[in-house]
Amino acid sequence: MTTTLPRPLxxxxxxxxxxxxxxxxxxxLAAPRIEQWNxxxxxxxxxxxxxxxxxxxxxxxxxxxxxADPAAKAGLASLVRSLLDAGTATLDEQAIxxxxxxxxxxxxxxxxxxxxxxxxxxxxxxxxxxxxVALAAELLARPVFPAQVLERERARAIAGLRxxxxxxxxxxxxxxxxxxxxNHPYGTNxxxxxxxxxxxxxxxxxxxxxxxxTGASIAIVGDVDRATAEQIxxxxxxxxxxxxxxxxxxxxxxxxxxxxxxxxxxxQAHILVGQxxxxxxxxxxxxxxxxxxxxxxxxxxxxxxxxxxxxxGFAYSVYSYFVPQQVAGIFQIGLQTRGSQxxxxxxxxxxxxxxxxxxGPTAAELKSAKDNLINGFGLRLDSNRKILDHVAMIGFYxxxxxxxxxxxxxxxxxxxxxxxxxxxxxxRPEHMVTVVAGGDGDTQAKAAAR
Numbered sequence: 001m002t003t004t005l006p007r008p009l010x011x012x013x014x015x016x017x018x019x020x021x022x023x024x025x026x027x028x029l030a031a032p033r034i035e036q037w038n039x040x041x042x043x044x045x046x047x048x049x050x051x052x053x054x055x056x057x058x059x060x061x062x063x064x065x066x067x068a069d070p071a072a073k074a075g076l077a078s079l080v081r082s083l084l085d086a087g088t089a090t091l092d093e094q095a096i097x098x099x100x101x102x103x104x105x106x107x108x109x110x111x112x113x114x115x116x117x118x119x120x121x122x123x124x125x126x127x128x129x130x131x132x133v134a135l136a137a138e139l140l141a142r143p144v145f146p147a148q149v150l151e152r153e154r155a156r157a158i159a160g161l162r163x164x165x166x167x168x169x170x171x172x173x174x175x176x177x178x179x180x181x182x183n184h185p186y187g188t189n190x191x192x193x194x195x196x197x198x199x200x201x202x203x204x205x206x207x208x209x210x211x212x213x214t215g216a217s218i219a220i221v222g223d224v225d226r227a228t229a230e231q232i233x234x235x236x237x238x239x240x241x242x243x244x245x246x247x248x249x250x251x252x253x254x255x256x257x258x259x260x261x262x263x264x265x266x267x268q269a270h271i272l273v274g275q276x277x278x279x280x281x282x283x284x285x286x287x288x289x290x291x292x293x294x295x296x297x298x299x300x301x302x303x304x305x306x307x308x309x310x311x312x313g314f315a316y317s318v319y320s321y322f323v324p325q326q327v328a329g330i331f332q333i334g335l336q337t338r339g340s341q342x343x344x345x346x347x348x349x350x351x352x353x354x355x356x357x358x359x360g361p362t363a364a365e366l367k368s369a370k371d372n373l374i375n376g377f378g379l380r381l382d383s384n385r386k387i388l389d390h391v392a393m394i395g396f397y398x399x400x401x402x403x404x405x406x407x408x409x410x411x412x413x414x415x416x417x418x419x420x421x422x423x424x425x426x427x428r429p430e431h432m433v434t435v436v437a438g439g440d441g442d443t444q445a446k447a448a449a450r
Contacts, residue, residue, distance in 0.1 A: 031404035032387055034394070035226065041213035043237045046395040047229040048221040048387060056124045056222030057388040058133070059109075060140070060236055061396045063246050064116040064210035067185035067326075073202060074194040079153060080206050081111045084118065086149040088142045093149065096139070105132035107139070113186055114249075114326045115396055116210075119388075124223035133235050140211060141239030145203040158192050168438030171262045172270040176435040179260065180275055180330055184252040213237040215245030219392035221384050251327045252276045254431040262437040269342040269439025270334075273349060275431045277322040277331030280397040284422040286410045288322055291419035293369035294361040295353070296320025296333060301368060307352045308335060314345040326397065331427060339439020340446040346434065357427055360420030374408045 032048040039045060043060075069076045085107065086093050100107055105128065106121040118140060122132035164170040174189045181187025216237060220229045254276060278288055296304040296319050308318040318335035333353065337345040361369065381387055381404070394403050 031381065031402075031407075032221075032391075034391060034401045034404075035229075036395075036401055037230075039213070039233055039237055041237050041240070041242055043213050043216040043218055043233060044395055044398075045218045045220065045229070045233045046391050046401070047219075047226065048391055049225060049229075050221060050384065050387070051223045053384060054124050054223050055121065055384060056129055056220065056224050056232075057119070057121050057384045058136070058221075058232060058236070059117050059119040059219045059388055059392045060136075061115045061117045061217045061219075061392055062211050063114065063215060064206070065112050065114040066188070067113050067249055068206075068210060068246060069185070069188060069194075071188050072194060073197050074188045075157060075190040076198050076202055076206055077116055077210075078111045078190075079150065079157070079195075079198055080145075080203050080211075081109060081116045081118075082153055083145050083149060083203065084109070084139045084143050086153075087144045087146045088138050089144060090142075091138070093146070096135070099131075099135055103128050103131040103135070105135065107132070107136055113329075117392070121385075129224070129228075129232075133232050137236050137239060140236060143207060145200050145207075147200050150198075150200055150203065154195055154198065157190075157195055161190060161192060161195070168262070168264040168266045168268070168270045171264065172272050172435050172437035175260055175262060175437070176272040176274070176332075176433060177330075179258065179433040179435065180255055181252050182255055185249060186252060186325070186327075186329075208241060209243060210246065211240060212243040212245070213240040214242045216240070217392065217395040219388055219395050221388045221391060249327050254428070255433050257430050257432050257434075259434040259436070262435065263440055264438035265441045266438035267338060267442040267445075268336045269339045269442075270336050270437045271342060271346055271349070272332060272334050272435045273346075273353075273432055274330055274332040275428070275433060276328035278324050278329065278426070279327050280324045280393075280399065282324065282328075284426060285324065286414050287418040287422035288426065290366070290369050290373065290411060290414040291356075291361060291423055292320055292322055293373060294365040294419075295356050298369065298372065301372075303352055303356055303365075304333065304335075304349065307348050308345060312345075312348060314341055314348065318349070337439075339442035342436055342439050346436070350429075353427070354429070357420075357423045360416045360423070363416070366414075366416050366419070370411055370414070373411045377408060 032050065035047045037045050064077055066077045085096050091099065104123060109118040118136060120132050120136045122129045178187045178189060218233050218236060220232055278285060294303060296302045299305065304318045304320060308314050309316065315335040315337045320333040322331050323329035333349060335345065380390065390404060
């Protein structure tokens with residue numbers, strides 16, 4: 001994922017935020033009330049009114065993630081997003097930065113597999129808020145993608161890619177990604193050649209096709225009323241085209257199980273095991289979520305940590321997780337261990353996974369998983385920004401508006417049998433891909449010492 005980080009808050013804004021954070025803490029424990037409507041242009045708007053702080057957070061999402069990249073031009077979506085604030089018809093890059101600082105606004109955003117977003121944080125007073133929204137609207141509707149900035153960002157991306165390819169963790173992740181999603185957009189990796197192939201005309205065409213009002217999702221959280229929220233949504237989308245939304249992604253085919261070793265002189269072997277997992281609207285979402293906490297998502301209380309770290313000392317950290325996406329996102333188990341013991345560690349991982357699939361969680365494990373997921377849920381909603389993240393996710397993936405309200409109840413309702421059933425159907429050894437990168441330095445050193 002390529003992320004454009006927001007600029008630091010101006011000092012008065014940062015001070016005000018720090019002073020007032022406590023005011024919102026007590027209101028963040030209950031799930032917020034979400035209002036929803038569609039604009040005339042076809043954008044979906046989700047709004048949470050919250051007057052605890054004098055600020056407003058806005059995020060607009062488009063189905064313009066890296067999965068929309070042509071394979072030969074992987075990296076295009078990220079370049080489009082990163083160059084939105086590189087210049088418009090009336091403002092150059094420096095003028096945009098200056099205006100953002102003058103009005104005390106943060107403008108950022110990101111690109112992942114499914115979506116590209118632009119986010120805005122501003123004081124809720126009319127002058128600052130309207131100026132921030134107007135600037136964001138101009139960046140969205142009228143970017144010019146200056147050729148010289150494209151060359152600069154392309155060179156930066158290529159330099160970063162070259163450096164990352166010297167690390168075994170990157171080599172493992174790229175090979176793993178391609179092996180889990182063969183012939184699917186989720187499995188495409190950025191290369192120097194794909195970045196070099198992107199032209200300014202490609203940026204313009206991608207923006208025109210994917211940054212459309214129709215099908216966009218807007219989340220608004222903060223110190224404004226419904227009428228003001230409607231004006232914000234209209235302002236952000238009125239200059240955007242109304243082209244048809246892109247077609248939904250196809251579900252990925254399940255890969256054939258296999259193991260790959262990537263040579264690297266590192267002492268540590270980086271091990272990844274997994275397959276396609278679940279989507280955001282997956283009917284098995286909650287059984288897989290609760291079960292994974294026991295398997296490898298619960299840190300020191302997980303089975304993988306107990307078997308791999310505590311009992312055998314093979315790794316400092318071992319984990320498992322699901323990444324829900326528009327279609328089946330990745331299920332991944334990962335750890336690092338000395339190269340000479342990678343095979344033993346991998347055997348323990350596989351036995352632990354097989355045992356969990358066969359047995360499911362114990363009654364004590366199930367209770368611990370539920371308690372931790374439910375009791376920790378309030379911490380996910382203890383700031384405007386965290387609420388915005390969840391509301392944006394609900395809007396983009398078209399989840400029920402009461403998703404936050406029903407989350408604790410649905411976690412609590414999961415049974416051990418549902419966990420066993422979901423894992424038995426969805427996590428299959430015949431489809432589990434394994435990649436081991438590095439560890440050669442330790443293996444060779446042990447062989448030389450014999």
